[in-house]
Each structure stands twice: as C-alpha cells, then as structure tokens.
Amino acid sequence: MTLIYLDGQWLDKDAARVSVFDHGLLYGDGVFEGMRVYGGHTFRLREHVSRLYDSAQAIMLKVPLPQEEMIAVTEEGVRRAGLQDGYLRHMVTRGVGDLGLDPRKCPRATVIIIFDVIAIWPPERYEQGLTLVTAGTPINQREALSPRVKSLNYLNHILAKIEATNAGADDAIMLDAAGHIAEATGMNLFVWKRDVLYTPAVYAGLLKGVTRDVIIEIAQEAGYRVVETMLNRYDLYTAEEAFLTGTAAEVAPIRMVDGRVIGGGQSGPVTRDLRARFHKLVRG
Numbered sequence: 001m002t003l004i005y006l007d008g009q010w011l012d013k014d015a016a017r018v019s020v021f022d023h024g025l026l027y028g029d030g031v032f033e034g035m036r037v038y039g040g041h042t043f044r045l046r047e048h049v050s051r052l053y054d055s056a057q058a059i060m061l062k063v064p065l066p067q068e069e070m071i072a073v074t075e076e077g078v079r080r081a082g083l084q085d086g087y088l089r090h091m092v093t094r095g096v097g098d099l100g101l102d103p104r105k106c107p108r109a110t111v112i113i114i115f116d117v118i119a120i121w122p123p124e125r126y127e128q129g130l131t132l133v134t135a136g137t138p139i140n141q142r143e144a145l146s147p148r149v150k151s152l153n154y155l156n157h158i159l160a161k162i163e164a165t166n167a168g169a170d171d172a173i174m175l176d177a178a179g180h181i182a183e184a185t186g187m188n189l190f191v192w193k194r195d196v197l198y199t200p201a202v203y204a205g206l207l208k209g210v211t212r213d214v215i216i217e218i219a220q221e222a223g224y225r226v227v228e229t230m231l232n233r234y235d236l237y238t239a240e241e242a243f244l245t246g247t248a249a250e251v252a253p254i255r256m257v258d259g260r261v262i263g264g265g266q267s268g269p270v271t272r273d274l275r276a277r278f279h280k281l282v283r284g
C-alpha cells in the first residue's frame, strides 16, 4: 500500500496534496532522498537521513524536525504501510511562499515521505548489462549547484536521460565541464581494469551514493583494491568490466558505451561477485 507522510499527517496517495505556491514546485527549491526497504528494514537509513540533512544545510534549508525524529517517522511509516520490500522518497521543500524567489517568504519547509514499492530494471539487464551513451548535457558545475546536493533540480539529469532514450540506450553517462566522467543519470559508476576497481572521486562533483559507499566497503573487505580518482571515457571504453550502482538499481552491469562493447559484453566475474555480496548484505 502506498502511504504518504505530509507535514505530520498520514495520508493515502489521493489525499496527499501540496500547494501550487510551494517553492519545491515553483523553483525546484528543495532536497530529496531515495531509500530502499529490505525485509521490513530501511537499508542504511541513518546514512540517507544524514545526506538529506547535509543537502538541506548546503542550500540553507532548515528541516523542521530533528534527524532522530525523521528516522523515527520513517520507521513508523514502513510499519504503517506494511512494507517488506519497498522504496521510500523523502522530500523537504522550502515550503509555501509567494511567487517571488525570496525564501524568507516561506516560513516553514514542507516535509513529504512517500512509502511505496520499487520498480527496477528487468532481470535480463542484470545478466546482459545496460547500454549507455555519453550525454551532451554535462552534470551541474560544482560551484553552481553541487551535484553532492541531492536537490529537486534534476533537469540536467532528465535531459541526459532523454538523450539516452532518443539514442535507444538504457541510460547516459554524464561528464563534468572538463570532460571527466561523473556518473550516470541516477547511478554511480565503477570500472574494473587490471585488478583495480576504479570509481570517480566525489570531490570532482557527483552524488556520493550510499550504494557506492557500500560497494567500496564490500569490495575492500573482499580484498579488492579500490581507487577513487578522475576517469575519462577512455577508461570506460577500455575497461574489462564496468557497472553502475544505486539504491533502486543496486548493482547493474554495463554492456556497451557509445557503441563500444565493454569487456565480455555482459556481467563479468567481478561485477557478479560484488552483486552477490551486495545481495547477501541487504537480504541476508
């Protein structure tokens, strides 16, 4: 059952309504999170909530409830919705104001949590891998709107996704202004080459994915060497294996990028191993 928490109220999907004067809608002025529920428990709840509050802090948005209460409300909602396996969407917007941009006109942030189910890639994609193209739309420039802020401004990402769809691909790789690989439209990227697992460094300007952090941890525990660095498309084209990570997608292999077949053109042994270890962690 889909359940909505809206500013302290528990509502069903059709009853949950926000004002057309909410600055989240008028200006994309707000932040969000996407979390996953496995076996009735929200995976890495504290990490996600902490990232939500960091995103809010970065845009000078005061979340009207303390982190501990956000955690408690999330756990309560999962129970109320009876979710075993689910997907959660937290949003904090600047709140209701007037038609001007001035956030001082918005006295109270709007807090929304959607408790829902998950839609993922079809199973064969996890065997055969995803087809990607490089988007012409770059990721936000770090000092304009840091990609580390999980903000309600996802237009660059949406435009990149449209480019992927137009090209008949599953998703797009987004580059930064200097041409370094940042991430896919809603997933982080890893490359396996000559016994090293590489992933773009976050300070370059990309979202520090919770799944990315988990994969780094799992890989290091399993004895893989992990390096966070700058990567270019060359590194991806010439990889032995490559995969994407995210809360919804978990670990998804990459089959092809810009027409180049990556490695064996399907999920490789390292990707399979890390995917299996990830599943064991979340479902075990």
Ligand code: PMP
Binding pocket: 034, 157, 183, 184, 185, 186, 187, 188, 207, 208, 209, 210, 211, 212, 245, 246, 247, 248
């Ligand atoms: N990058 C972007 C732009 C995202 O929106 C997301 C989350 N959908 C990710 C990466 C993956 O982050 P996480 O593992 O925390 O879901």
